[in-house]
Amino acid sequence: MDIAIALLVFTAITSYLLWFTFISRSLKGPRVWPLLGSLPGLVENADRMHEWIADNLRACGGTYQTCICAIPFLARKQGLVTVTCDPKNLEHILKTRFDNYPKGPTWQAVFHDLLGKGIFNSDGDTWLFQRKTAALEFTTRTLRQAMARWVTRAIKLRFCPILRAAQLQAKPVDLQDLLLRLTLDNICGLAFGKDPETLAPGLPDNGFAMAFDRATEATLQRFILPEVIWKFRKWLGLGLEVSLSRSLVHVDEYLSTVIDTRKVELLNQQKDGNPHDDLLSRFMKKKESYSDKFLQHVALNFILAGRDTSSVALSWFFWLVIQNPRVEEKILHEICTVLMETRGEDVSSWVDEPLGFEEVDRLIYLKAALSETLRLYPSVPEDSKHVVADDVLPDGTFVPAGSSVTYSIYSVGRMKCTWGDDCLEFRPERWLTPDEQRFIMHDSYKFVSFNAGPRICLGKDLAYLQMKSIAAAVLMRHRLTLVPGHQVEQKMSLTLFMKYGLKVNVHHRDLTVALGSFKRVKAVESDSVNEGGGVRMVGIHVRRIKVPQLWQKWEMMRAQTGAFDKISFHGMAVTGSLEMLPPKISCFSSALSSGSSLGELWA
Numbered sequence: 363m364d365i366a367i368a369l370l371v372f373t374a375i376t377s378y379l380l381w382f383t384f385i386s387r388s389l390k391g392p393r394v395w396p397l398l399g400s401l402p403g404l405v406e407n408a409d410r411m412h413e414w415i416a417d418n419l420r421a422c423g424g425t426y427q428t429c430i431c432a433i434p435f436l437a438r439k440q441g442l443v444t445v446t447c448d449p450k451n452l453e454h455i456l457k458t459r460f461d462n463y464p465k466g467p468t469w470q471a472v473f474h475d476l477l478g479k480g481i482f483n484s485d486g487d488t489w490l491f492q493r494k495t496a497a498l499e500f501t502t503r504t505l506r507q508a509m510a511r512w513v514t515r516a517i518k519l520r521f522c523p524i525l526r527a528a529q530l531q532a533k534p535v536d537l538q539d540l541l542l543r544l545t546l547d548n549i550c551g552l553a554f555g556k557d558p559e560t561l562a563p564g565l566p567d568n569g570f571a572m573a574f575d576r577a578t579e580a581t582l583q584r585f586i587l588p589e590v591i592w593k594f595r596k597w598l599g600l601g602l603e604v605s606l607s608r609s610l611v612h613v614d615e616y617l618s619t620v621i622d623t624r625k626v627e628l629l630n631q632q633k634d635g636n637p638h639d640d641l642l643s644r645f646m647k648k649k650e651s652y653s654d655k656f657l658q659h660v661a662l663n664f665i666l667a668g669r670d671t672s673s674v675a676l677s678w679f680f681w682l683v684i685q686n687p688r689v690e691e692k693i694l695h696e697i698c699t700v701l702m703e704t705r706g707e708d709v710s711s712w713v714d715e716p717l718g719f720e721e722v723d724r725l726i727y728l729k730a731a732l733s734e735t736l737r738l739y740p741s742v743p744e745d746s747k748h749v750v751a752d753d754v755l756p757d758g759t760f761v762p763a764g765s766s767v768t769y770s771i772y773s774v775g776r777m778k779c780t781w782g783d784d785c786l787e788f789r790p791e792r793w794l795t796p797d798e799q800r801f802i803m804h805d806s807y808k809f810v811s812f813n814a815g816p817r818i819c820l821g822k823d824l825a826y827l828q829m830k831s832i833a834a835a836v837l838m839r840h841r842l843t844l845v846p847g848h849q850v851e852q853k854m855s856l857t858l859f860m861k862y863g864l865k866v867n868v869h870h871r872d873l874t875v876a877l878g879s880f881k882r883v884k885a886v887e888s889d890s891v892n893e894g895g896g897v898r899m900v901g902i903h904v905r906r907i908k909v910p911q912l913w914q915k916w917e918m919m920r921a922q923t924g925a926f927d928k929i930s931f932h933g934m935a936v937t938g939s940l941e942m943l944p945p946k947i948s949c950f951s952s953a954l955s956s957g958s959s960l961g962e963l964w965a
C-alpha cells in the first residue's frame with residue numbers, strides 16, 4: 363500500500379515537473395518557479411517593480427509571457443499574463459480589437475463595491491452609454507471654465523498662502539501631500555460642486571476624504587489576494603473588508619446629502635437662476651431620471667479617475683524641474699513672455715491673480731515639460747486587460763482566451779526603440795517643433811500615459827489646464843529645493859506615488875531677476891533669425907572677446923534662449939586660439955582666428 367502511494371506521488375511529481383519544464387520553456391520573461399510561477403521575482407523586486415518589468419521587456423524585445431500560477435489548466439488561462447510595451451500591440455489591444463480586451467471580470471469584481479458599474483469600472487454597453495453621455499459634457503467649454511474656477515480659487519486662497527507661510531517660516535513642506543489635497547478638492551468641486559477644502563492651513567482631516575481614502579486602500583488590497591480569499595474575508599467581515607464597508611457607509615451618507623441638497627437647489631435655481639455646472643448637476647438635469655445610487659457612482663468614478671493622477675504627475679514634474687535648472691529657466695522665460703504681453707512690465711500684477719485661461723493656453727513649453735514628465739513617470743504605470751477570445755498580437759504573440767494582458771505604460775516611455783537613445787533623459791524639447799513654436803503630439807500608442815483608443819482619458823485637457831495652472835503658480839512665486847537627505851522613491855501602487863512624499867524647502871522667487879534675464883535675451887533675440895531648413899541662429903554683438911569666453915557665452919545663451927544651432931558674431935575681434943573651444947563646437951569661419959569682425963559658431 364505504502365509503495366503504491368509512493369509510486370503515485372512519484373508519478374504525480376514527475377508528470378508535474380515534465381509539464382512544468384515544457385510550460386516554462388514556452389515562456390519568455392522572468393524565471394518561473396514550480397507552483398509559484400514568477401511570483402518570487404515579483405516579490406524580490408517589489409521595491410522596483412516598474413523598473414524590473416521594463417528590464418524584462420528590454421531583454422525580450424518588448425513583449426513577454428509569464429505565469430503567475432504554475433498549475434496545470436490555470437497556467438495557460440487565468441494564470442498567464444502577457445506583458446507588452448510594443449506600440450503596435452498597444453494599438454491592437456486598445457483600438458483595433460477593443461472588444462476583445464475589456465477590463466474584465468476580475469477588475470470589475472474588485473472595484474464593484476466602491477464604483478458600482480460606473481464608467482471607470484464597466485465594459486460593453488454599460489460603459490458605452492456613460493462614455494457617450496460624459497463625453498458630451500467634456501467637450502463643453504463650460505466644464506473647462508468650471509475646472510479653471512475651482513483650480514484658481516484653491517490656488518489663490520489656500521495653496522499660495524500655505525507655500526508663502528512655509529517660505530516665511532523656513533519650514534519644509536511635503537509637496538506631494540499638498541498637491542494630493544489640492545487636486546482632490548478640485549475634482550470634488552468639478553464632480554459634485556462642493557470643495558471639501560482638505561487643503562487648508564493646518565491641513566485638517568476631512569471625514570469624506572478619509573473615508574474615500576480608506577475605501578480605495580481596502581479595494582486595492584483585494585488585487586493582492588486571490589478572489590476567493592477576499593470574497594471569503596468580506597463574507598466573514600475580516601481585515602480591511604470591515605474598513606471598506608464602514609467607509610462606504612460614510613461615503614454613501616455624504617453623497618446622499620449632497621444629492622438631496624442639489625435636488626432642492628436645482629428646483630430653486632429655476633426660480634433664482636443660480637447655475638450649477640458640476641458633473642452631478644449636469645447628469646441630474648438630463649431628461650432621463652437616474653437613481654441616486656447611479657448618480658453617486660457617477661461622482662465617485664470621476665473622483666477616482668481624476669484625483670491622484672494630476673497630483674502625482676505634478677510631484678514628479680517638480681522633482682525633475684529641481685534637478686534641471688535649464689528647463690526651469692525656460693519655463694520661467696515662457697511665463698515672462700506671456701505675462702509681459704498680457705499684463706505689462708509691472709511684476710506685482712503678475713502674482714496678484716493666478717493665470718487666466720488664455721494665458722495658460724499659451725504655455726506650450728510648460729505643456730511639453732509636463733508631457734515629458736508623464737512619459738517618464740506616468741501616473742498609471744501599468745494597466746491590464748482581460749482576453750475574451752484567442753488572439754494573436756501584431757508581434758506574433760499568441761494570447762489565449764481567459765488570460766490577461768498587462769501593458770506597461772512606464773516601460774513604453776523608456777524604450778530606445780520607441781523614443782530613441784536619449785529616452786531616459788528629461789528633454790521637453792522633444793515635444794516641440796525645431797523652432798519651439800508649436801507643440802507636437804506624438805503617436806498616441808507611443809505615449810499612452812492618458813491611455814489611448816476609445817477609452818482614452820476623458821479628463822486629459824482638463825488635467826493639462828489644471829497642472830499648468832498649478833505649476834506656473836508655484837514656479838512664478840517660489841524656487842524649490844529638495845530637503846537634504848530626502849529620498850524620492852516610487853511607491854508600488856496602481857498610481858505612481860512617491861513613497862516618502864516630496865519634501866521641499868520653499869524659497870522666494872525674485873521675478874525681477876527673471877524679468878531682467880528675459881529682457882536681455884529679448885534684446886539678443888531681436889537679432890535672432892530662423893534660417894531655412896529649421897536652423898535656429900542667435901546673433902550677438904560685442905567688441906572684443908577671448909575664445910574661452912565664446913564657450914561661456916554659448917552656454918549662457920543656450921540656458922537663456924533654449925536650443926539653437928549657431929551663434930553668429932558681429933563687429934567683434936576674437937583673440938586666442940580656436941583649439942581652446944570644446945570639441946562639441948565645430949567652428950565655421952576661417953576669419954574668426956584672424957580676429958575678424960565676423961564669425962560663426964556651430965554645434
Ligand code: HEM
Nearest residue numbers: 481667668671672675741742811812813817819820821825
Ligand atoms: C495627469 C492626469 C491624468 C492622467 C495621467 C490620467 C490617465 C488616465 C488613464 C491611464 C486612464 C485609463 C484607465 C483605465 O482604463 O484603466 C484614464 C481614464 C479616465 N480618466 Fe484620466 N487621467 C488624468 C486626469 C483625469 C482627470 C482630471 C479626469 C476628470 C476630470 C479624468 C477622467 C478620466 C475618466 C472618466 C476615465 C475613464 C475613461 C473610460 O474608461 O472611458 N482623468 N485616465
